[in-house]
Amino acid sequence: MEGSATTNDVAMVEIPIAEATQICVTALEKAGYSTSDAETITDHLVDAELRGAPFAGLARALSIIDRLRESGPGPGPGSGSGSGPGSRSRWDSATPQSSTDIEVVSDGASFVRLDGHDAVGYLVARRATELAIEKAKTSGVAVVGANNFWYSGNLAYYAEQATRQDLVCILASNTLPLVAPEGAVEARFGTNPICIGFPTSRVDRPVIWDIGTSNIMHAQMMRAQRLGIDLPEGAAYSKEGDLTTDPAAALEGALTVWGGHKGSGLAVMVQLLGMAAGSSAIPSTLSGFGYLALMFDPAVLRPIEEVKGEADEYGEFHRSARTADGEHGGVRMPFDGSYERRKATTERGSLNVPAKVIDQLRQIGVQN
Numbered sequence: 001m002e003g004s005a006t007t008n009d010v011a012m013v014e015i016p017i018a019e020a021t022q023i024c025v026t027a028l029e030k031a032g033y034s035t036s037d038a039e040t041i042t043d044h045l046v047d048a049e050l051r052g053a054p055f056a057g058l059a060r061a062l063s064i065i066d067r068l069r070e071s072g073p074g075p076g077p078g079s080g081s082g083s084g085p086g087s088r089s090r091w092d093s094a095t096p097q098s099s100t101d102i103e104v105v106s107d108g109a110s111f112v113r114l115d116g117h118d119a120v121g122y123l124v125a126r127r128a129t130e131l132a133i134e135k136a137k138t139s140g141v142a143v144v145g146a147n148n149f150w151y152s153g154n155l156a157y158y159a160e161q162a163t164r165q166d167l168v169c170i171l172a173s174n175t176l177p178l179v180a181p182e183g184a185v186e187a188r189f190g191t192n193p194i195c196i197g198f199p200t201s202r203v204d205r206p207v208i209w210d211i212g213t214s215n216i217m218h219a220q221m222m223r224a225q226r227l228g229i230d231l232p233e234g235a236a237y238s239k240e241g242d243l244t245t246d247p248a249a250a251l252e253g254a255l256t257v258w259g260g261h262k263g264s265g266l267a268v269m270v271q272l273l274g275m276a277a278g279s280s281a282i283p284s285t286l287s288g289f290g291y292l293a294l295m296f297d298p299a300v301l302r303p304i305e306e307v308k309g310e311a312d313e314y315g316e317f318h319r320s321a322r323t324a325d326g327e328h329g330g331v332r333m334p335f336d337g338s339y340e341r342r343k344a345t346t347e348r349g350s351l352n353v354p355a356k357v358i359d360q361l362r363q364i365g366v367q368n
Helices: 017-032 035-050 060-069 121-139 155-164 218-227 247-252 261-275 305-321 338-348 355-365
Strands: 003-007 010-016 103-107 109-119 141-150 168-174 194-198 207-211 254-256 290-296 350-354
Touching: 010 017, 010 355, 017 035, 017 218, 017 338, 017 350, 035 060, 035 121, 035 155, 035 338, 060 247, 109 121, 121 141, 121 155, 121 168, 121 290, 121 350, 155 194, 155 207, 155 338, 155 355, 218 247, 218 355, 254 350, 261 290, 338 350, 350 355
Parallel strands: 109 141
Antiparallel strands: 003 010, 010 350, 103 109, 141 290, 168 194, 168 290, 194 207
16 A cells, blocks of 8 residues: 655655565666666665665666666677767667676686676676675685766665675775865766775674765755755755755756865775776766775685674674763664664565655556
């Protein structure tokens, strides 16, 4: 059963998780993805909803489909790693680039480089992560780079793949310039997420720190525009250089950087790490992004149960810190919030999603 409510002037609908999942899979299949690829993308998006990150959730499926409609599928293998999207304008006239189009460009005992050939990053980054896990479990350490894709998604999703295998990971992804450096009002680097994952004795509760280096992510800006709501104060500049809460104006301007000059410096380094993974230093379109996965097996340094036990002990020590109001137990470790929200939402069995998002996905799913 679905129920409705209104949150921040956006009409919401409560929908069973399984139903929402199938609606998204069907819409992506209609857009040309195979069932397997549609399920892979949807699993990522639904996980974002479960963890309380709706800007990276089901609404992102609409952005994927919009991108396919606007630019059509890109070139396949053999067309060159720097190629942009194709010229066809209808996503229903051809099949988008799929997981089978991802090409291994170079491969060694502890490294791999992939060319996504303009496939969506939910497919490319997942494959890169899987290969990094295989290499790290075999060799103890792995470096995997991927390029020529768009929309990498939540890096925490990939980090959790690694921590489930008792691996430590550092992940980074760059994009086209969307964010202004500290002290500037013009975009010079991407939203540039970076993520560090660490295993604990709780497979479902690792330590994962995943941030974007802008105050809001591109997905939040797109979701706000889709739903007709304002951006947070201080999150973006217009093209004239004035602070704005209008997502349309922000799309023509720049997002503000997170963390002042420190965050700005971190964003620059992520931009370069993505370039090292194979992207251009300045991707010019919604394509050609870079993803870098660094992983190692801590068991090569000390017994894995000791590592996870120490991580557990530190986590409890961290959470026990006294807060300014004299209370104890209110401090969280990275990923605690995601774990708690996902557990609560899964137990409830339903998602609260903007009705407009569900309606549009349903409409796409029934189109001829």
